[in-house]
Amino acid sequence: QVQLVESGGGLVQAGGSLRLSCAASGRGFSSYTMGWFRQAPGKEREFVGSIRWSGSSTSYADSVKGRFTISRDYAKNTVYLQMNSLKPEDTAVYYCAAAFKGVQYDYWGQGTQVTVSS
Numbered sequence: 556q557v558q559l560v561e562s563g564g565g566l567v568q569a570g571g572s573l574r575l576s577c578a579a580s581g582r583g584f585s586s587y588t589m590g591w592f593r594q595a596p597g598k599e600r601e602f603v604g605s606i607r608w609s610g611s612s613t614s615y616a617d618s619v620k621g622r623f624t625i626s627r628d629y630a631k632n633t634v635y636l637q638m639n640s641l642k643p644e645d646t647a648v649y650y651c652a653a654a655f656k657g658v659q660y661d662y663w664g665q666g667t668q669v670t671v672s673s
Contacts, residue, residue, distance in 0.1 A: 558580045560580075564669045574635055588608070591650070603649070636649070648669075649669050
């Protein structure tokens with residue numbers, strides 16, 4: 556069983572930066588793909604990016620490519636989402652999730668609100 560706890564959300568002006576953290580607990584993290592998703596009001600949940608726990612391979616949605624960076628810290632069992640050059644369109648609740656061998660995201664964090672003002 557994997558438990559995920561997000562932190563780092565908040566209010567930031569357009570052009571600013573935030574770093575979200577996803578602290579994981581449980582067993583077998585090396586077998587998981589860790590993903591970030593977001594959901595804005597009135598919109599479907601959207602894939603943001605992912606990273607394999609066992610490697611450095613990352614994937615990003617076109618909407619955030621070049622602005623967002625995913626990384627992880629083995630010692631802290633934590634995955635990060637560094638968000639730069641934030642836009643009002645990035646305003647959403649952000650979720651971290653874990654997929655066993657990248658098949659399906661079965662484990663989800665509680666979400667953290669990111670609000671980008673003009």
